[in-house]
Amino acid sequence: MLNPIPTERFWRRPLDAARVRTTHGQVRILADRCKGCGFCVEYCPRDFLEMAPEFNRKGYHAPRVVDADGCVACNLCEMICPEFAIFALEIDGPAPREVPS
Ligand code: SF4
Ligand code: SF4
Numbered sequence: 001m002l003n004p005i006p007t008e009r010f011w012r013r014p015l016d017a018a019r020v021r022t023t024h025g026q027v028r029i030l031a032d033r034c035k036g037c038g039f040c041v042e043y044c045p046r047d048f049l050e051m052a053p054e055f056n057r058k059g060y061h062a063p064r065v066v067d068a069d070g071c072v073a074c075n076l077c078e079m080i081c082p083e084f085a086i087f088a089l090e091i092d093g094p095a096p097r098e099v100p101s
Contacts, residue, residue, distance in 0.1 A: 025073025025088040027065055033085035036060030040077035040086050046070045049077065 014020070015041065015101070034056055039061050041049045048070035049063040056062045065071075071088055078087040 024092070025053040025071035025089050026091050027077070027086065027088045029063055029065075029073050030085045031062035032057045033057075033083045034060055034062035035080065035083055035085075036062065038063075039080045039082070043080055044077055045074060046072060 031052075035058065036051070036056075038051060041051055046065055050066050051061040052064040053061065073088045073090040076086055
């Protein structure tokens with residue numbers, strides 16, 4: 001099923017907007033591998049992550065999910081993490097809601 005792209009934030013509507021499907025992701029965090037660098041939090045395009053207040057086994061703050069419906073499975077966090085401590089899986093379901101601008 002095709003999911004419509006929210007276009008309220010754009011000054012023009014892409015010509016193929018009705019055909020493009022936004023993926024929906026579910027993030028997995030291996031907290032004890034994390035070294036708390038914060039790259040994933042800083043660069044997630046959806047602002048979907050934050051640093052958790054609790055410590056992992058190494059004594060670092062690992063990321064945690066802010067909004068269960070925010071991830072678009074772009075895998076940027078997976079690519080940027082130096083410790084291979086985070087990844088996203090694409091799942092079936094409705095597209096995530098748009099992040100307010
Ligand atoms: S897969 Fe993309 S949208 Fe999802 S948490 Fe990682 S960087 Fe953010
Ligand atoms: S990029 Fe990796 S090591 Fe850095 S805070 Fe995120 S999960 Fe932890």
